[in-house]
Amino acid sequence: MYNRYIPPPKPAGGASAPVSQPPAQPSQPAQPTRLVFGDDDFVANTQSKPVVQEPVETKSPKKSKKQRDTDDSDEPPRKKTKTDDDEKPQINDAQPEITDTSAAKKEPKKPKREKKKKESVLEQPASLEDDAIRQRHRSVFEKVEKALKLKELQGSDSESTPEPEEPVYDLGPLPQPAPVVVDASKLTYETLPPWLANPIRVTSDTRKPFTELGISAEAAKVLATKGFKDAFAVQTAALPLLLPNPDLQGDVVVAAPTGSGKTLAYVLPMVQDIALSQTTKLRGVIVLPTRDLVQQVQAACEACAAAFAGSHDGKRVKVGTAMGNRPFKEEQGVIMGTEQKYDPKGYQKWLERQKQLVDLDADSADEEEDLEMDLKRPLPYHTIQHVGKVDILICTPGRLVEHITKTKGFTLDYVRWLVVDEADKLLAQDFQQWLDVVNEKLAVSKPGARDFAANNKTGPRKVILSATMTRDITLLNGLKLSRPKLVVLEGAKAGDLAIPATLKEYAIKVTEPSLKPLYLVELLTSKYMVPVNGSETSSADSSSSSESDSESSSSSDSDSSDSSSSDSEPEPTTRKAKSLTKPASKSKSSPSPSNTAKTFPTTVLIFTTSNTTTLRLSRLLTLLLPPHLSSLIGTLTSSTKTSTRLSTLRSFLSGKLRILVASDLVSRGIDLPNLDHVINYDLPLSATSYVHRVGRTARAGREGRAWNLVEYAEGRRFWREFCGEGMGAEEECVVRRGEGQKVERVRVVEGVEIKEGGEKGERKKNGGFSEERVRELERCLEVVRGEAMGR
């Protein structure tokens, strides 16, 4: 009670410190006085210790203690700490300061006063002394009276308040503000921006004729000849958002499963729009993470360019690539050219410059280039100017930045379309801050260049896609999207990693990790390695039946005419890229696709985690598999030359090769329409990677199979992270499967092949493989090891 009058101390515990007023202090009379009056100022002013101590002396300490106990129960129990104890003396020290100020002050003066008193007694008559005493007492009583009145007033006030029980004199804690409620809940879809939380949904089996979506009949006809008869679900949702429509102006984000047809969803509207422009200028940029994808998308662009060319839709759109697969200068020559432009003023400047050239010290590379340029004499009253040679550039981010910073005349001033495919990967890895560089260039306003009159929109259209789209707002914000809309397939949310409905997944338990290659061989030679789409895997992509169209039109492509490769293989120009989906030319030495189909009627893509493992496993398989199969193996690593990779992919698509061993290089985006089986020899490092890997099969509505070799030590991670098994009620597996879709457990046992279901068999020696097989594996491993050492 007394302690109410101590100003709230700063350190914790200070407020309650007076509570611990030692009982040894009851002789301090000021405390009860203050309890009664309940007014700091008053108490401080009165300092009238002796006057009213008796009425309250016995009452207040008890009450305060009791009160403290009850009030403390509302507070979390407070541990008695050393600090608390340490504070006690401070509090006690402080006490006299407040309560006995007068005493403290008077004590040293006492002798003087006493002396004075004695003197006055001696000097003054007794009546005067009595008067003085009376006077003092009166003033004290007056003050007391005043205080009591004040107390009464306070009492009547408090009665009028609804809280008469308010512990005015208690030792309870000072009133505290209501505790701040901390929102510890997880990020929910409600906390996402509306465009992410409320996507445009489309059921996965939706199909619509292209003409119904705004594609001209002529173009639709050409598309049909290329195998694109009706628009896939994701295309039916995205095309209306991107084709001319005054009500739909914003950017578009597409998060749809692997193989759902995202490429055509952006290539079609972009090519249709750009085909309407008369001159060739860079108007569309498509950014992709790998060269293989650049080449693949180039093929799709060419197919669409062919569809819109010649009809009333417009010109033939020119497509180029920049991915660092050839010398930079050569690439510059492919995408940029020069032309003579009538410009009398510029010509005059050029003439003046020529005069100065004599003194020019052309040290720097730039100046040398200037010199080279100046030496090319323009026609009279003309200047030589840099011009773009392509309408659409498909590129890797690093190479794009290089051209922006180093290629003369290369500009994004006229770019109307920016496509970022495999966006989660490109956003996560900030190659040379490519996005900042591009954003800065796209912020430049060139009158009319980025106007979409039919959409009431000005500014570049951005299309962002991935099968595993991030919902990291910070990353997405980096794209500076304008009024974006998200397209997802029915039942999915932003951030879902969806498994295609037509994919069947299996897990094979590898009980002897050291014998893992034998498990793979066992699987490859099992009855399960069969075509899964009704008939034997075709030796060529059926959708490329009308390649003659695009082939003839490709002659106009600037890339093809300009390119020449330093590689031994021909450079992957437009024509070459298109032939990615065509059968490779027949070679006398290699087996024909029909022969390979007889020996191995299906197609398999085997993933490992590194280039080294890929190379070694590929070699090991050629030794372990029967000879008729070992000739069907191809290898893809990131260290393989681009041209070799391209030819391997062509051979695989043609059916000449049937088994590909690959690192994660091809796990994203690569479209192998004839692929039946994916085998994860090494498990992928993340759920995202798993979805991309297995998504190389079961594309475009076709069937596919994914096989996982799961070592004992990897079991928990595999079933939990990729399949959601063993997750708590609050956890959610990001890998999404359709209803009834699950990963089946299978087992490889020599001779018996694969048994589905039950796992309870005893653990056999050598995982069930014979001693002979094990020795054979050891021999082959020795060969591979020896070759690796010899290299």
Ligand SMILES: Nc1ncnc2c1ncn2[C@@H]1O[C@H](COP(=O)(O)OP(=O)(O)OP(=O)(O)O)[C@@H](O)[C@H]1O
């Ligand atoms: N409308 C269509 N009709 C027929 N086939 C189509 C159609 N659209 C796309 N395809 C084919 O579907 C396959 C998958 O398309 P695409 O490569 O665009 O998939 P994706 O969604 O980009 O996959 P990923 O996420 O793995 O890159 C390709 O072979 C493509 O030619």
